[in-house]
Amino acid sequence: MTIGIAIAGVTKHFFTGLLFIFGLGGIAVIILRQGKTKSILENSINSALTAVETYNRPRVQFRIENYIILMILAWTKLFHAYFQSEIGERYFYKEKNGRYKKVDGEKKAWELTECIKEYQKMQKAYPNLSEPVVANLRFFIGIRNKIEHRYWEGSSLDILLFGECQSLLFNYETFLVTLFGEDYSINTCLAYALQFSHLRAKEQLQAQRDLLSKDMQDIKKYIDKYKTDLPQVIFDSQEYSIKLLQIPKISNTNRNDLAVEFVNWNSLTEEDRVNYQQICTIIKDRIVVQQVLNADLLKPGAVIQAVEGKTGIKISQNDHSLLWKAFQVRPVSTAESKFDTVSKFCIYDEPHNDYLYTDEWVAFIVNLLEKHGFTKDNIRIKCKQKLLFSDYA
Structure with missing residues (x-):
């Protein structure tokens, strides 16, 4: 793109x-x-x-x-x-x-x-x-x-x-x-x-x-x-940041019209502005500005609770560590390259010097437990060697 x-x-x-x-x-x-x-x-x-x-x-x-x-x-x-x-x-x-x-x-x-x-x-x-x-x-x-x-x-x-x-x-x-x-x-x-x-x-x-x-x-x-x-x-000013809504011109188009036209917001009538806001409400994602970082990311304890809530199986902190090590989701704590994570599943939180996990990581563990024969009793055995995500898709 x-x-x-x-x-x-x-x-x-x-x-x-x-x-x-x-x-x-x-x-x-x-x-x-x-x-x-x-x-x-x-x-x-x-x-x-x-x-x-x-x-x-x-x-x-x-x-x-x-x-x-x-x-x-x-x-x-x-x-x-x-x-x-x-x-x-x-x-x-x-x-x-x-x-x-x-x-x-x-x-x-x-x-x-x-x-x-x-x-x-x-x-x-x-x-x-x-x-x-x-x-x-x-x-x-x-x-x-x-x-x-x-x-x-x-x-x-x-x-x-x-x-x-x-x-x-x-x-x-x-x-x-x-x-x-x-x-x-x-x-x-x-x-x-x-x-x-x-x-x-x-x-x-x-x-x-x-x-x-x-x-x-x-x-x-x-x-x-x-x-x-x-x-x-x-923040709302077009002089700070242009906000574009790209909509194809499908009907009622004169053959002599330009393919791309920029509309000056200041030149629109109040009725046109209301119509524009209605279009935005229909098609755009709602963005909420929050004074918070790392929203929707989980600490290891929260991952364990989420897995238990979905499967009824309570894995331990050690089980969780064995899983991220086997799949190489993140580096070990002593590694120099702390940011070398699989970003889909885990990120390094520099201010707190620890790692946070995504909902996708929870879903992946749930998938291991429900569809690929992982249990609380055999996680240690299965994680003795490096595991590939592609084998458990």
């Missing part, structure tokens, strides 16, 4: 080598001549286009990681282009003695966090970034910092981050056009990505469980905490 990123009378005067065109509302749009500002802006746009191209190529490794890093670079360069046009070369860090900080002999320019802060407090003709836009940027700054310092498998995060990734791009396009005008719009360069298959709830659930294993756990906790800590009004 690949989810694609998609884009969706004047007066003039001259100042510091730049041409400003005043459009509707009297807000100046910066029109660039050749020079450093234009070069920085072109680098920003090229970075954004490369990010989208990378994300939409299904066989590219580390595509979501590269997308995030390139979009952070695109946003940073966009700010630098604006600062270059407005305040000149003053968007660089300085030492306490007033000299510029340097890295490999080059002045160190403001990073994205600093750019946002400086832009928001500037006196300017343009509006500040909204809180949802800033929340989206800060979310990805945190993600970028984590993926730069560790290896992680990003494919399982594509589904969870798609909305935020799409908003990151839409917000970039909006900010770019706000500052520099429609001539720099990049939406005509981009296409809606083709899809290979339908996304099923079962696949989503497995992807979420995969996130709980190995090096993914830390970044998953960051994502969960960031989202749950957001005010509801920001």
Whole structure:
């Protein structure tokens, strides 16, 4: 499954080598001549286009990681282009003695966090970034910092981050056009990505469980905490995360209609919004935000109780240990690679330094007892050798 990123009378005067065109509302749009500002802006746009191209190529490794890093670079360069046009070369860090900080002999320019802060407090003709836009940027700054310092498998995060990734791009396009005008719009360069298959709830659930294993756990906790800590009004904003409902256009379709159309929520009538909410209620899974981790996961004692409740057989803690060792569901306590589990059945809980088990593990043990001749008396004998899941499906 690949989810694609998609884009969706004047007066003039001259100042510091730049041409400003005043459009509707009297807000100046910066029109660039050749020079450093234009070069920085072109680098920003090229970075954004490369990010989208990378994300939409299904066989590219580390595509979501590269997308995030390139979009952070695109946003940073966009700010630098604006600062270059407005305040000149003053968007660089300085030492306490007033000299510029340097890295490999080059002045160190403001990073994205600093750019946002400086832009928001500037006196300017343009509006500040909204809180949802800033929340989206800060979310990805945190993600970028984590993926730069560790290896992680990003494919399982594509589904969870798609909305935020799409908003990151839409917000970039909006900010770019706000500052520099429609001539720099990049939406005509981009296409809606083709899809290979339908996304099923079962696949989503497995992807979420995969996130709980190995090096993914830390970044998953960051994502969960960031989202749950957001005010509801920001979380619901399309500027923070695009929520798409993909419904095929089946009937009453004009042959001249576009195959894909994006509907602006703000342009809908109240009646259309009510109808949309009714559609969502019919087809979407209900998601409840909980301030809790490891929901629906079981400690060994709870596994034993669940098995007894289903079969009437009470296995011991030792019997349970023999089973997970024989099927290699998790590593032993002294193993260095504590995250090396069969994520369908078990995950490592790092804060508590122990292991938790899934309902599927309970069902598997029940299946052994009811259909494959396992009993409380022979578990020790049967588990003396390595056992394969495929033999007991």
